[in-house]
Amino acid sequence: MQHTLKTSVTFQGIGLHGGKPVRMTLRPAAAGHGIWFKRTDIEIGDAMIPAIYDLVDRTPLCTRLVNAAGVSVSTVEHIMAALAGCGVHNALIELDGPEVPIMDGSSVEFVRGIMARGVRQQAAPVLAYEVLKAVTVEKDGARATLMPSDGLEIEFTIDFEDAAIGRQTRRMNMRNGSFARELSDSRTFCRRSDVEAMRANGLALGGTLENAVVVDGDEILTPGGLRHTDEAVRHKMLDALGDLYMAGGPILGCYVGDKAGHALTNALLRTLFETPGAVRPVLCTPEQAARLPGQGLIWSEIPQVA
Numbered sequence: 001m002q003h004t005l006k007t008s009v010t011f012q013g014i015g016l017h018g019g020k021p022v023r024m025t026l027r028p029a030a031a032g033h034g035i036w037f038k039r040t041d042i043e044i045g046d047a048m049i050p051a052i053y054d055l056v057d058r059t060p061l062c063t064r065l066v067n068a069a070g071v072s073v074s075t076v077e078h079i080m081a082a083l084a085g086c087g088v089h090n091a092l093i094e095l096d097g098p099e100v101p102i103m104d105g106s107s108v109e110f111v112r113g114i115m116a117r118g119v120r121q122q123a124a125p126v127l128a129y130e131v132l133k134a135v136t137v138e139k140d141g142a143r144a145t146l147m148p149s150d151g152l153e154i155e156f157t158i159d160f161e162d163a164a165i166g167r168q169t170r171r172m173n174m175r176n177g178s179f180a181r182e183l184s185d186s187r188t189f190c191r192r193s194d195v196e197a198m199r200a201n202g203l204a205l206g207g208t209l210e211n212a213v214v215v216d217g218d219e220i221l222t223p224g225g226l227r228h229t230d231e232a233v234r235h236k237m238l239d240a241l242g243d244l245y246m247a248g249g250p251i252l253g254c255y256v257g258d259k260a261g262h263a264l265t266n267a268l269l270r271t272l273f274e275t276p277g278a279v280r281p282v283l284c285t286p287e288q289a290a291r292l293p294g295q296g297l298i299w300s301e302i303p304q305v306a
């Protein structure tokens with residue numbers, strides 16, 4: 001069955017790119033509502049933005065949704081991953097600025113906030129998107145594929161010159177709370193040279209060593225080091241889960257990303273829905289729903305972060 005939050009939960013932080021304080025409140029919503037953002041600072045025009053793949057602007061650095069009125073919300077992928085991973089299908093996300101707060105650069109604070117309030121079952125089955133045949137997109141040596149699977153699986157490979165990251169591969173089935181337990185605390189990562197280039201372009205102004213893992217060659221510059229030896233590839237899997245949730249519901253399929261990023265995963269969803277016979281909406285049976293992320297979450301298994 002579909003789920004929403006039992007009660008509202010508020011997060012305060014800063015936007016990664018603008019560096020400005022932002023307050024975000026997740027509110028329960030009715031069955032069939034889906035995930036919507038609402039910009040409470042917009043007084044004139046349409047402040048409502050549905051979290052749907054065809055409203056994703058093709059930006060390379062983060063996932064930004066833009067509605068028909070041009071109102072946008074940026075860096076939605078980590079909250080979307082938290083909602084997908086906790087099995088929240090319906091929520092209204094109010095924001096008083098243009099960016100989701102970056103928090104610690106992972107999804108764990110969102111997961112803990114959602115799970116502390118709890119989720120409530122609703123009187124409607126989950127609408128999922130079942131992949132029926134494989135689709136692949138490729139660009140500049142990167143590749144992303146979706147293929148049939150009876151649950152949601154994510155496999156990712158990255159290959160960085162920096163020895164601190166190097167080549168990492170991981171594959172995981174998203175059932176039984178595995179997202180919250182194994183992926184949710186993995187932080188965004190970047191190279192020091194990328195940070196300097198972004199700053200020069202007026203981006204990543206809110207970026208600090210507290211909300212990203214910054215590497216330089218074989219050195220990890222972030223105090224305290226890594227949370228997992230392969231934290232970088234785990235974060236890419238987290239991003240993929242969040243970006244895939246923009247299908248409008250959970251995907252029943254296997255995602256394989258090789259050096260893929262937000263733009264390529266979005267292109268993959270567009271290709272999936274444009275390819276005749278590649279995907280169909282299904283009202284989940286109890287057996288299918290039991291294989292979705294969010295089922296089998298145990299509070300004591302969610303990572304704690306200082």
Ligand SMILES: [Zn+2]
Pocket residue numbers: 077078188235239
């Ligand atoms: Zn990310």
